[in-house]
Amino acid sequence: MWDYTDKVMELFYNPRNQGTITxxxxxxxxxxxxxxxxxxxxxxxxxxxxxxxxxxxxxxxFQTFGCASAIASSSALTELLVGKTLDExxxxxxxxxxxxxxxxxxxxxxxxxxxxxxxxxxxxxxxxIPLDNHxxxxxxxxxRCFGVTDAKVRRIILENGLTTTEQITNYIKAGGGCGACLPxxxxxLAEIVEEETIAVEAATEIAISKRIVPTTPLTNIQKxxxxxxxxxxxxxxxxxxxxxxxxxxDVEGELxxxxxxxxxxxxxxxxxxxxxxxxxxxxxxxxxxLIVISV
Numbered sequence: 001m002w003d004y005t006d007k008v009m010e011l012f013y014n015p016r017n018q019g020t021i022t023x024x025x026x027x028x029x030x031x032x033x034x035x036x037x038x039x040x041x042x043x044x045x046x047x048x049x050x051x052x053x054x055x056x057x058x059x060x061x062f063q064t065f066g067c068a069s070a071i072a073s074s075s076a077l078t079e080l081l082v083g084k085t086l087d088e089x090x091x092x093x094x095x096x097x098x099x100x101x102x103x104x105x106x107x108x109x110x111x112x113x114x115x116x117x118x119x120x121x122x123x124x125x126x127x128x129i130p131l132d133n134h135x136x137x138x139x140x141x142x143x144r145c146f147g148v149t150d151a152k153v154r155r156i157i158l159e160n161g162l163t164t165t166e167q168i169t170n171y172i173k174a175g176g177g178c179g180a181c182l183p184x185x186x187x188x189l190a191e192i193v194e195e196e197t198i199a200v201e202a203a204t205e206i207a208i209s210k211r212i213v214p215t216t217p218l219t220n221i222q223k224x225x226x227x228x229x230x231x232x233x234x235x236x237x238x239x240x241x242x243x244x245x246x247x248x249x250d251v252e253g254e255l256x257x258x259x260x261x262x263x264x265x266x267x268x269x270x271x272x273x274x275x276x277x278x279x280x281x282x283x284x285x286x287x288x289x290l291i292v293i294s295v
Contacts, residue, residue, distance in 0.1 A: 145177025
């Protein structure tokens with residue numbers, strides 16, 4: 001049994017805005033977007049009523065074939081859309097759908113992605129243009145079971161900060177069929193990690209030399225790489241002078257877990273070292289929100 005939040009179960013048992021939209025007034029339009037297929041296990045048809053002059057979504061309804069997460073995600077999507085302009089709606093991410101539900105099991109994140117893509121399809125149909133929000137998804141077919149290209153795999157990794165092949169499968173199902181594409185997905189993930197590592201190393205050299213904090217949001221990979229580099233190139237040098245050392249253990253959001261070694265591991269002032277040396281330096285170089293603890 002999946003570990004669903006109360007909100008997911010509420011919208012599964014009592015979904016809101018289920019059905020179609022058939023009535024409209026003068027100056028209103030109805031559009032539909034559809035993604036997925038029953039053969040693949042999940043399908044969503046999203047209906048929108050739009051004010052033609054203001055481009056505001058007046059009503060949103062859904063028809064979903066799928067699991068509890070698919071139904072709850074679709075219901076959440078309709079609640080998030082009403083009152084937004086089309087351009088505002090296009091800014092909605094699958095993360096926001098998941099957050100509205102209090103989170104989804106990672107194995108079910110593809111349900112929130114399906115909602116985002118149905119929305120994009122509906123708006124493209126209304127505007128009478130090909131679905132081009134993710135035209136960069138055009139590329140070589142990687143997963144034949146679910147029709148996923150290498151470009152889409154890259155986009156989903158970057159948009160959601162994914163770091164494992166299992167996560168990618170959970171978000172877009174690629175690799176969840178016959179599994180023949182898993183080596184290709186591993187290669188794409190490795191390429192992105194290498195690209196981001198090179199980019200972070202270059203940015204870190206500049207940041208450290210100028211003593212500045214990065215001004216743009218970091219991905220998980222970038223944050224971990226930058227923390228590791230600051231520890232290696234700055235913090236360790238200070239600690240070694242007094243016979244101490246530190247290793248990065250893990251990073252969970254803004255929480256940085258380190259292991260104190262050498263003289264630092266038994267020093268009475270280790271708590272001060274954590275806050276005044278390690279945490280202070282990482283806040284200066286990486287993010288002012290970081291919290292450092294010893295494990």
